[in-house]
Amino acid sequence: MAALIEIEKLTKRFGSFTAVDEVSFTVDRGEVLGFLGPNGAGKSTTMRMLAGFMPPTAGSARICGADVVENPVEAKRSLGFLPEGAPTYPEMSVTGFLRFTASIRGFSGTERDDRVALAMAQTQLEGVRLQPIETLSKGFKRRVGLAQALLHDPPVLVLDEPTDGLDPNQKHEVRELIRRMAPTKAIVISTHILEEVDAVCSRAIIIARGKVIVDAPPRALETEGRTLEQVFRALTLGQEAA
Amino acid sequence: MGGMFRRLGDLLAAGWLMWGPGRNGPLPWHGACVVAKRELAAYFATPVAYVFIVIFLVLAGALTFTLGGFFARGQADLMPFFSFVPWLFLFLVPALTMRLWAEERRHGTIELLLTLPLPQWQAVVGKFLAAWVFCGIALALTFPLWITVNVLGDPDNGVVLTGYLGCLMIAGAYLAVGAAVSAGTKNQVIAFVLAVAICFVFAAAGSPVITEFLSTRLPVLAEVARGLSVADRFGGFTRGVISLRDLVYFGSFIGFWLFVNAVVLDLKKAD
Numbered sequence: 001m002a003a004l005i006e007i008e009k010l011t012k013r014f015g016s017f018t019a020v021d022e023v024s025f026t027v028d029r030g031e032v033l034g035f036l037g038p039n040g041a042g043k044s045t046t047m048r049m050l051a052g053f054m055p056p057t058a059g060s061a062r063i064c065g066a067d068v069v070e071n072p073v074e075a076k077r078s079l080g081f082l083p084e085g086a087p088t089y090p091e092m093s094v095t096g097f098l099r100f101t102a103s104i105r106g107f108s109g110t111e112r113d114d115r116v117a118l119a120m121a122q123t124q125l126e127g128v129r130l131q132p133i134e135t136l137s138k139g140f141k142r143r144v145g146l147a148q149a150l151l152h153d154p155p156v157l158v159l160d161e162p163t164d165g166l167d168p169n170q171k172h173e174v175r176e177l178i179r180r181m182a183p184t185k186a187i188v189i190s191t192h193i194l195e196e197v198d199a200v201c202s203r204a205i206i207i208a209r210g211k212v213i214v215d216a217p218p219r220a221l222e223t224e225g226r227t228l229e230q231v232f233r234a235l236t237l238g239q240e241a242a
Numbered sequence: 243m244g245g246m247f248r249r250l251g252d253l254l255a256a257g258w259l260m261w262g263p264g265r266n267g268p269l270p271w272h273g274a275c276v277v278a279k280r281e282l283a284a285y286f287a288t289p290v291a292y293v294f295i296v297i298f299l300v301l302a303g304a305l306t307f308t309l310g311g312f313f314a315r316g317q318a319d320l321m322p323f324f325s326f327v328p329w330l331f332l333f334l335v336p337a338l339t340m341r342l343w344a345e346e347r348r349h350g351t352i353e354l355l356l357t358l359p360l361p362q363w364q365a366v367v368g369k370f371l372a373a374w375v376f377c378g379i380a381l382a383l384t385f386p387l388w389i390t391v392n393v394l395g396d397p398d399n400g401v402v403l404t405g406y407l408g409c410l411m412i413a414g415a416y417l418a419v420g421a422a423v424s425a426g427t428k429n430q431v432i433a434f435v436l437a438v439a440i441c442f443v444f445a446a447a448g449s450p451v452i453t454e455f456l457s458t459r460l461p462v463l464a465e466v467a468r469g470l471s472v473a474d475r476f477g478g479f480t481r482g483v484i485s486l487r488d489l490v491y492f493g494s495f496i497g498f499w500l501f502v503n504a505v506v507l508d509l510k511k512a513d
Binding site: 048051052053054055072073074076077079081083084085087088089090091092096100101103104105106145148 | 272273276277280283284287288349350351353354356357358359360361508511
């Protein structure tokens with residue numbers, strides 16, 4: 001059985017600028033991949049291509065064996081995606097928004113309502129279920145985006161900064177949630193919080209200037225008494241100096 | 243180029259699924275309907291719907307009774323109303339469509355919508371349908387005019403009905419143009435101005451000024467201009483004639499611009 005996420009020499013160029021340069025990796029069931037890198041390194045672009053939003057200039061990405069360009073609907077069915085900034089329709093209520101995504105995913109009737117309820121329970125949204133999303137705080141908005149990604153219990157989760165804007169308690173909750181789901185899914189999260197990588201990820205990829213420069217378990221990076229932060233700074237700053 | 247053909251393939255497949263035999267499981271148009279429903283609800287969740295409808299009704303009423311000479315004509319029909327609708331829609335419809343994709347881009351929800359498991363054409367068609375139904379609602383709310391002519395005289399209600407159908411066709415044509423333009427820019431002002439300009443070209447193409455100018459110099463182009471004119475086609479409807487040619491014209495006009503919409507969306511996704 002092939003890995004749930006397979007990325008091969010994925011490349012994105014904007015004009016003469018290469019945002020993502022031949023990135024390759026695979027993520028298996030049970031793995032949580034932490035996607036690290038300075039701002040503008042190509043994290044979000046890679047995730048957008050993986051989610052089938054941006055067509056790659058070259059290379060390919062497959063989710064559960066379905067190519068995101070050749071067979072986009074099939075690939076997207078197996079994917080839960082939290083885009084950068086957790087966009088949602090501001091005028092909709094939390095329930096209305098989750099029902100909308102559930103309907104598009106083909107759920108109806110009580111099954112749809114059950115899934116919406118479960119996703120809201122997992123992300124602690126019950127208290128605000130009827131509020132318009134635009135009236136919610138940043139942390140709640142982020143969790144609405146997360147609920148939308150989890151709703152259909154997908155085998156693959158791609159989360160772009162899932163804990164950005166959450167308070168420490170909420171961060172803890174989301175990490176627990178990711179840890180609970182990890183054994184049955186392939187998960188990719190991008191983050192700027194290095195301690196998060198230690199806390200939830202089984203593997204870390206550091207990307208700079210569109211290239212993968214490290215792909216290893218976080219423990220392996222911390223050898224020789226260096227913290228992950230020191231490793232990160234050494235690798236990404238070194239790259240810029242070069 | 244490859245993307246273009248795939249898009250065309252999608253459209254053909256959609257047509258086949260819609261009329262063909264394979265109707266098991268969720269309907270192939272399911273995604274488009276869900277998008278349309280959400281979009282329509284969004285109009286009414288914001289002041290957009292109310293402002294649009296009120297302004298449309300006020301202007302339509304005012305123009306019909308003043309410039310249109312509704313009473314002075316002494317004829318029981320809705321001609322004065324129908325003659326202003328294309329010009330009202332010329333400005334109001336682009337105001338409706340300018341936010342269609344631009345707003346999705348601004349909120350970033352375009353990334354969400356296009357990573358949900360629905361073919362892209364369904365998102366395009368869904369948004370268009372919502373706007374079209376909305377225009378239908380606005381048109382339906384002009385019913386007091388229809389009641390008025392029926393109280394005052396004895397109009398041919400068949401002609402009234404085809405006139406309304408014609409208005410709906412005009413709305414559809416302008417909406418398709420506006421939606422395609424909106425897909426190409428983040429800026430709502432640009433989307434509005436460009437849509438008005440393009441719609442104006444199609445509205446004015448058949449007007450005597452243009453065709454006479456062309457027929458003295460380039461008679462071939464005059465025929466083309468008349469053939470492409472939205473207003474010319476609309477005229478038939480207001481006289482009570484529904485011809486297959488006009489329906490095919492509006493159908494392919496809308497289809498073409500929705501296709502452009504999908505292609506532009508693909509090209510501009512990156513920014």
